[in-house]
Amino acid sequence: MEDVAKAAGVSRSLVSLVYQSSPKVSAQSRRQVERAAARLGYRPNEMARRLASRTTRTFGVLLNDIHNPFFAEVHDGVQAMIEESGYKLLMGTGDRNSRREAEFISTFLDHRVDGLVMLSPRIPDAELLNLVGSTPGVLVGRAIRSNNIDCVLNNDDSGAKLAIDHLVSLGHSSIAHISGGNGAGAKGRVEGYLAAMRSHGLEKNILVVPGEYTEEAGTRGAEQLLATKQVPTAIFAANDLVAAGAMAALAKAGLKVPRDFSVVGYDNAALARLGLISLTTIEQPLAESGADAVRLLIERVEGERTRPVTHIMEPALVIRGSTARPTRHR
Amino acid sequence: MEDVAKAAGVSRSLVSLVYQSSPKVSAQSRRQVERAAARLGYRPNEMARRLASRTTRTFGVLLNDIHNPFFAEVHDGVQAMIEESGYKLLMGTGDRNSRREAEFISTFLDHRVDGLVMLSPRIPDAELLNLVGSTPGVLVGRAIRSNNIDCVLNNDDSGAKLAIDHLVSLGHSSIAHISGGNGAGAKGRVEGYLAAMRSHGLEKNILVVPGEYTEEAGTRGAEQLLATKQVPTAIFAANDLVAAGAMAALAKAGLKVPRDFSVVGYDNAALARLGLISLTTIEQPLAESGADAVRLLIERVEGERTRPVTHIMEPALVIRGSTARPTRHR
DNA sequence: CTGAAAGCGCTTACAG
């Protein structure tokens, strides 16, 4: 910095002001400094700036799994809102490894971030609370009770209801559900399915096949359904991957979708959009969840709110080619 | 730090040594310090440590697009090798936006990273070289001429050859290629296709349909092929998404894969593994490319090498259900 | 293991 000041023929203070984009600096001085810096290859040392200014205006963003495009979409909203608000971000991915998640959170705290955005982390509640301490945080896709952590959730219950209402409106009454087991949101989807079936007076047709969020579970689930006495006319799958697995089993059995079977997924993942699959599904407002999470965090960091809140985002139905009126009847 | 020293009844120097995991500290002192730190909620300030020690042992990792699981796999290798070598990482994603890429690279440099790992960045060569300056770097999936940047590429040419050899070995002779246009590696795949067809004496059957790396391009390409006079018996698609698009067009035309048509993709993306698609494809050693990139960077950073090198990774054929002997013949 | 000192590269506040 000293060297740049000398080369530009100004004081060190002035160079400092230039890099703080201070309006007190004349355009001419600014140009002189910038030219000298470019010539000398000077860049202000960010660590020194943060140490001296005692502020980072940075958030740490932890992704559960970089392989899952689901989190990429949430991250879009997170990144856009962070940029828009003039903050910086530090990011990391645990990649389904809670030890690594803990390390990233520690690193973020060592770097004195102003807050933490955590997308469906795997670390157990107690450990997470202990690690985060009193740093402001926001959790997306997971609930927790803490005074300094807000939550943004998706309404799985109402998503399931959208799926069942759609199938019923097409004329289906025998609708089975292949569940997502212990997966995130799976319980809410089962409950929404049960409630929706009951609300349509279809409690006798309730049929839940246990599964998990994998293609294989969908295939096994559909095979199981095809072997039942009273084969349903429609399947509501816990997510798109499960739906794709179910569709593969149906195709193998010589059944056509949607002629012989209607299938609804959940997530509106990339595969749902493929022409070969063309899956009717439930879409969650992912980017909006991410943006909302950052908004909540900023409210807190800037002292506008101290009490924790939970936001619940509403999903929407996306109709494609995997659902139609039933042709079979029980 | 002062407070922790007092609370633990030791000197500031000792506390510093504890956090440097110095072997000179007795187990007892270490415990005392750790207990005091935990009680006071003390964490060493990473910015101060880096500033004082004048070392970061950190690499900046820039992803082209977090939505593409392709880069997630490369990142796996990058992250594993960085951890294994005792370095830290700072990551960022440009999300197909070269302005944002430039900002992340700048941020990494402001944080004084020891080197840069860039996964298929979009920034033009000149701008990239100017930005990176003399910082050691490594480029994955893209070539560049620079004294301080190494490259790790995939052999698209030989991948295309694997695809054509496989189809020829099944008995196909009329094999068309739907190209990837300006996409990364697309040119090499076209060239590999042309060379392989020639090497099998099939130059008269060469047929390249221009496309891009999208499903729609695959659909359009296949429709175009079905309208030609001499319809081929097999398609080599520039990537898996293109192959999926082509398969959708074939299904729409009432054609069965692999009975009426064999299809080979490229990438071995998640969709290639779906039961409904079951695509024979070319797999690139993505995680290995990432790990190799970090190895090259460390060689450079630790002064073991100063001249730039380029590594070319070899792909492999993955056979699934989309290829079979031809039943039609021209 | 302690204690005092210097320094990392900045920001901040202030008198001029």
Next chain:
DNA sequence: CTGAAAGCGCTTACAG
């Protein structure tokens, strides 16, 4: 806009 000073929270080197 300058210049001198203090300080951010550490590491480093050293005498004891």
